[in-house]
Amino acid sequence: MLKILKYSFFDLIRSRWSIIYFLFYFITGMVLLYLSHDVSKAIVSLMNITFILTPLIGTIFGVMNFYNSREFIELLLAQPVPRKRIFLGMFLGISISLSLSLLLGMSLPFIIYGLFLSGQVMSLLILITSGVFLTFIFTALAFYIALVNENRLKGFGMAILVWLFMAFIYDGIFLLSLFLLQEYPIEKFAIAMSLFNPIDLSRILIMLKLDISALMGYTGAVFSKFFGNNSGMLISFLALTIWTVVPVLLILKKSFKKDF
Amino acid sequence: MAIENAQPFDTIVVSPGRYVEYDIQIDKPLYIIGIDHPVIDGDHKSEIVTIMSDSVLFKGFQVQNVGLSYIKDWAGIKIDNRDYCIIEDNILLDTYFGIYLKKSDHIVIRNNYLKSVAKNEVNSGNGIHLWYCEDILIEKNQITGHRDGIYFEFVEKSRIIENISEGNLRYGLHFMFSNHDDYIGNTFKNNGTGVAVMYSEFILMKNNNFVDNWGTANYGLLFKEIYDGELSGNKFQNNTTAIFADGSNRIKIINNEFRSNGWAMNIFGNCMDNEIAYNNFISNTFDLTTNSSRNRNDYHDNYWDQYAGYDLDKDGIGDVPYRPVRLFSYLIGKIPEAIILLRSFFIDMINMAEKVAPVLTPQSLLDERPRMKLNIYD
Amino acid sequence: MIEIKEIRKSFGRLEVLKGFDFSLSEGKITAVLGPNGSGKTTLIKSILGLVIPSGGEIFFDGKPIYKDWEYRRRIGYLPQIAKFPENLKVKELFKLIEDIRGEKGNSEPLIERFSLDSFLNKKLRQLSGGTRQKVNIVLTFMFECPVYILDEPTTGLDPIALIRFKDLILERKEQGITFLVTTHIMNLVEELADELMFLLEGQVYFRGTHSEMKEAQQEENLERAIAKILEKEYAENS
Structure with missing residues (x-):
C-alpha cells in the first residue's frame, strides 16, 4: 500500500495543481492577515473559504483522479497486490497530498505573520484539522462515487451534487426544519443536525473556539455547552472520524466486488 | 474617637495605622483627613462610616471589610440625608456597598478606588449607590467587583465624569428613574452590561468607552423606556451587543464608533423617533437587528463598512441606500436556534439575495445617505 | 495449474459465461478463440481476478483464487489495450512495476530485443500504438x-517485432512455460498453439488440437473451419 500511496502522492504533489492549491491558500492567508491585521478575523474569513473550497477540491480531485487513473488501476490489478491496498493507497495518496497543500498554505502565512503571539493557535489548529478532515471525507466520498459509476459524466455530476448538498442545500433544509419546528425545543435537534454534516460541524467547532459563542445568546449557551466542553469536542471529532471511515469502508467493500 | 471631642469645622488628621472600628458616626461638620491611607477595618461586623452631618470632608482613608446584611444596606461610607459633603481619595476594599448616598444633595465623590469581590448578584452591593439625590459629581473613581459599579435611583442633575467601571457583575452604570444626568468620558469594561439606562429622561451620554462587555446576555449599553437622551462620541468595541434599545424614544445617537461587536445595535420595534446619524460601523458581525418589519427611526449619514454601493457624483455619499438589517439577523430574531448556521455558505447566499430584493427585512429601514468614508470626529 | 469449474458471469442481464x-x-x-462477445476477455479477466465470477470456482495450483492475490505473482498478463499512467516515462513505468511487485525484472534483453532503448526516456503518452505494445510486452515478460x-x-506490432515476439514465446515454451492466448489472427494460432478452445456464447464449443478442429468441421483450413461454425450459429439464430 505504501508504494502505491507514495506513487499516487508524488504524482499529485509534482503536478502544478497542488502548487496552485497551495499558493491559493498561501496568498489568501497573507492578504487576509495583512489587510485586516487581525488574526481572529483572518481565521474567520479563511474559514468561510476553506469550508467551501476544501470539500470541492477534495470532490473534484477524488473523481478526476480515479477516472484518470483507470489505466494505472488496471495495470495494478493484474499485479500481485491485494485490491484494498491499491484503493486505499490511491485514496490516501490524494488526500495526503491535498492536505499537505492545505496545511502549508494555511499555516505559513500565520507563522510569517506571527501567530504564536496572538493566542489564536488553537483556532488555527482546529481550522486546519477540520480542513484536513473535510479533504479526507470528500475525497473518499468522491472516490466511492467514481468507483460505483462507470460513466464519468454521471460520476462527476453525482459527486458535485453531494458537495452542493453538504455545502449548501443541507443548510437550507436545516433552516427550514428549524422554522417548521420552532414551537418545540429544538436545540438538541439542531445539534444532531449539525453532527450529520461534516461541514457544519467543522464550522461550529471553529466559531465556538473563536468565542463567537456569546453571539448565540441563551440558545447558543446550549450549543456552547455541548460543543465547547471536552466531551462535546470528543463527540465532534468522533463524528468527523466516522464521516471519514464510513466512505473508506464503502470504497473497500465496493472494490472487492467491482469488475474491471 | 476624636470625633466626639471635636468642635464643628475642626480638622482631624489621622496618622497611618490600622484601626479595627465600625459604626463610626460623623455627626458634625468636620474635615477628616487620613495620612498615607490609615486603615479602618470593619471586621465584617457592620457599617463603617456613616456621615450624619452636612459639610463633611472625608479624605484619604482605606476603608475595608463591611459586614454583610440582607436587611440593611451597610456601606463603607454612607451619607444619610445630608448635603455638601466631599468624599475623596479613599480606598474601599471588600465593602458590601461602597459609597452610599441617601436623600443627599450637592455631594462630590472624587478619586476613590472601590474594589470588592462580588460572586453573585444576591450577596453583593453596588460600588457607588445613590438614592433620591440631586447635584452630585462623581469623578475619576475606579470601581470594580461590585453588583453595579454606579447605581442611580431617582437622581437628578448629576454628573458622572471620567470614571472607570470594570468587572462588575451586573451593570457598570445603572440609571433608574433618574433624569437630566450626564455621564461623560467614562470607561465601562468587561461588566455584565456596560451601562443600563432605564425609565429615565434627558440623559447625556458622551465620549464614553464601552469595551469587552461580552457574554451570552451582555450588552454595551442597554436602553429601557427612556426618552430624549443624547448618545454621542462614544466608542463601542467588542461587546456582544453594543446597544440594545427597548421602548426608547427621541434619542440622538450620533458620532459613535461601533467596532468588532457581535451586534452593533438591536433596536426593538417599539422604539420611535430616534436619530441614528454620523456613526461609524466597522467589523461588526451584525450592524443592526430589529424584531419588527416597520421602521420608525431615522438612519442617515452613517458609515457602514459592509456597504457595497458606489458614489458616481463623488460627494462622499453613496448613491444607493444601504440596508443595515441582514436577513439572517432578522431570522435569528424569529428563531434564535438558527444562529447555529452563522457564517454558513447558505446564509451568505440568502443574505445576498435579500440585499438585492428585500422580502422579509424592513423595507423602510435604510440609510439614504450612507457615507463612503469614515465619519471623522474631533 | 489453472482449473476452472462451472464458471459463470453475468453483467446485469447479459450472461457472458454460462458455466x-x-x-x-x-x-x-492454448489459444482461446471465438467471436466478439463470446466471453474470451471475461474468462481471462476472471482468471486474473479483475472480474469477479458470479458463480463457479477458479483454482490456481489447486487453491481457489477468490480473495487471494499472491498467485498473480506467477501469472504474467499482457492486456489487450495497453493502459498506462500517461505521465510516466517508459523507464519509470518499469521501475514502478518492479517496485510494486517487489522484485527485480530482467528487462534489458527484452528492451534490446524490441529496440526500445531510444524510447526509455520518453513519456508514455508520446508513444505510438506499436511502441506501446512493445513496452507492454517487455513489462509482461521481464518477470519470469x-x-x-x-x-x-x-495488436499494432510491425513484422519484425512480430517475429521477435513469436521467437520469445517459443523460447519460453521450450523452458516449459504455459501460455493462454486470445487472438483473431489465425496464422498465429496455427503457428504457435498446441491446443484450441473455441468459445461461443459463453460456452466451450470445441476443445482440441488444430487437426481435430479441422476434422470436426471437415475443412482444410482453420479459418474456414471457424467461419463454418459461426455461419451455422447465425443460421440457427435467424
Missing part, C-alpha cells in the same frame, strides 16, 4: 512466470 469447466494444459500454448496470459498480443 463450463476448463483446465489449462501445462507446458503448452510459469504462466503467461496474452490478450490479443500482436
Whole structure:
C-alpha cells in the first residue's frame, strides 16, 4: 500500500495543481492577515473559504483522479497486490497530498505573520484539522462515487451534487426544519443536525473556539455547552472520524466486488 | 474617637495605622483627613462610616471589610440625608456597598478606588449607590467587583465624569428613574452590561468607552423606556451587543464608533423617533437587528463598512441606500436556534439575495445617505 | 495449474459465461478463440481476478483464487489495450512495476530485443500504438512466470517485432512455460498453439488440437473451419 500511496502522492504533489492549491491558500492567508491585521478575523474569513473550497477540491480531485487513473488501476490489478491496498493507497495518496497543500498554505502565512503571539493557535489548529478532515471525507466520498459509476459524466455530476448538498442545500433544509419546528425545543435537534454534516460541524467547532459563542445568546449557551466542553469536542471529532471511515469502508467493500 | 471631642469645622488628621472600628458616626461638620491611607477595618461586623452631618470632608482613608446584611444596606461610607459633603481619595476594599448616598444633595465623590469581590448578584452591593439625590459629581473613581459599579435611583442633575467601571457583575452604570444626568468620558469594561439606562429622561451620554462587555446576555449599553437622551462620541468595541434599545424614544445617537461587536445595535420595534446619524460601523458581525418589519427611526449619514454601493457624483455619499438589517439577523430574531448556521455558505447566499430584493427585512429601514468614508470626529 | 469449474458471469442481464469447466494444459500454448462477445476477455479477466465470477470456482495450483492475490505473482498478463499512467516515462513505468511487485525484472534483453532503448526516456503518452505494445510486452515478460496470459498480443506490432515476439514465446515454451492466448489472427494460432478452445456464447464449443478442429468441421483450413461454425450459429439464430 505504501508504494502505491507514495506513487499516487508524488504524482499529485509534482503536478502544478497542488502548487496552485497551495499558493491559493498561501496568498489568501497573507492578504487576509495583512489587510485586516487581525488574526481572529483572518481565521474567520479563511474559514468561510476553506469550508467551501476544501470539500470541492477534495470532490473534484477524488473523481478526476480515479477516472484518470483507470489505466494505472488496471495495470495494478493484474499485479500481485491485494485490491484494498491499491484503493486505499490511491485514496490516501490524494488526500495526503491535498492536505499537505492545505496545511502549508494555511499555516505559513500565520507563522510569517506571527501567530504564536496572538493566542489564536488553537483556532488555527482546529481550522486546519477540520480542513484536513473535510479533504479526507470528500475525497473518499468522491472516490466511492467514481468507483460505483462507470460513466464519468454521471460520476462527476453525482459527486458535485453531494458537495452542493453538504455545502449548501443541507443548510437550507436545516433552516427550514428549524422554522417548521420552532414551537418545540429544538436545540438538541439542531445539534444532531449539525453532527450529520461534516461541514457544519467543522464550522461550529471553529466559531465556538473563536468565542463567537456569546453571539448565540441563551440558545447558543446550549450549543456552547455541548460543543465547547471536552466531551462535546470528543463527540465532534468522533463524528468527523466516522464521516471519514464510513466512505473508506464503502470504497473497500465496493472494490472487492467491482469488475474491471 | 476624636470625633466626639471635636468642635464643628475642626480638622482631624489621622496618622497611618490600622484601626479595627465600625459604626463610626460623623455627626458634625468636620474635615477628616487620613495620612498615607490609615486603615479602618470593619471586621465584617457592620457599617463603617456613616456621615450624619452636612459639610463633611472625608479624605484619604482605606476603608475595608463591611459586614454583610440582607436587611440593611451597610456601606463603607454612607451619607444619610445630608448635603455638601466631599468624599475623596479613599480606598474601599471588600465593602458590601461602597459609597452610599441617601436623600443627599450637592455631594462630590472624587478619586476613590472601590474594589470588592462580588460572586453573585444576591450577596453583593453596588460600588457607588445613590438614592433620591440631586447635584452630585462623581469623578475619576475606579470601581470594580461590585453588583453595579454606579447605581442611580431617582437622581437628578448629576454628573458622572471620567470614571472607570470594570468587572462588575451586573451593570457598570445603572440609571433608574433618574433624569437630566450626564455621564461623560467614562470607561465601562468587561461588566455584565456596560451601562443600563432605564425609565429615565434627558440623559447625556458622551465620549464614553464601552469595551469587552461580552457574554451570552451582555450588552454595551442597554436602553429601557427612556426618552430624549443624547448618545454621542462614544466608542463601542467588542461587546456582544453594543446597544440594545427597548421602548426608547427621541434619542440622538450620533458620532459613535461601533467596532468588532457581535451586534452593533438591536433596536426593538417599539422604539420611535430616534436619530441614528454620523456613526461609524466597522467589523461588526451584525450592524443592526430589529424584531419588527416597520421602521420608525431615522438612519442617515452613517458609515457602514459592509456597504457595497458606489458614489458616481463623488460627494462622499453613496448613491444607493444601504440596508443595515441582514436577513439572517432578522431570522435569528424569529428563531434564535438558527444562529447555529452563522457564517454558513447558505446564509451568505440568502443574505445576498435579500440585499438585492428585500422580502422579509424592513423595507423602510435604510440609510439614504450612507457615507463612503469614515465619519471623522474631533 | 489453472482449473476452472462451472464458471459463470453475468453483467446485469447479459450472461457472458454460462458455466463450463476448463483446465489449462501445462507446458503448452492454448489459444482461446471465438467471436466478439463470446466471453474470451471475461474468462481471462476472471482468471486474473479483475472480474469477479458470479458463480463457479477458479483454482490456481489447486487453491481457489477468490480473495487471494499472491498467485498473480506467477501469472504474467499482457492486456489487450495497453493502459498506462500517461505521465510516466517508459523507464519509470518499469521501475514502478518492479517496485510494486517487489522484485527485480530482467528487462534489458527484452528492451534490446524490441529496440526500445531510444524510447526509455520518453513519456508514455508520446508513444505510438506499436511502441506501446512493445513496452507492454517487455513489462509482461521481464518477470519470469510459469504462466503467461496474452490478450490479443500482436495488436499494432510491425513484422519484425512480430517475429521477435513469436521467437520469445517459443523460447519460453521450450523452458516449459504455459501460455493462454486470445487472438483473431489465425496464422498465429496455427503457428504457435498446441491446443484450441473455441468459445461461443459463453460456452466451450470445441476443445482440441488444430487437426481435430479441422476434422470436426471437415475443412482444410482453420479459418474456414471457424467461419463454418459461426455461419451455422447465425443460421440457427435467424
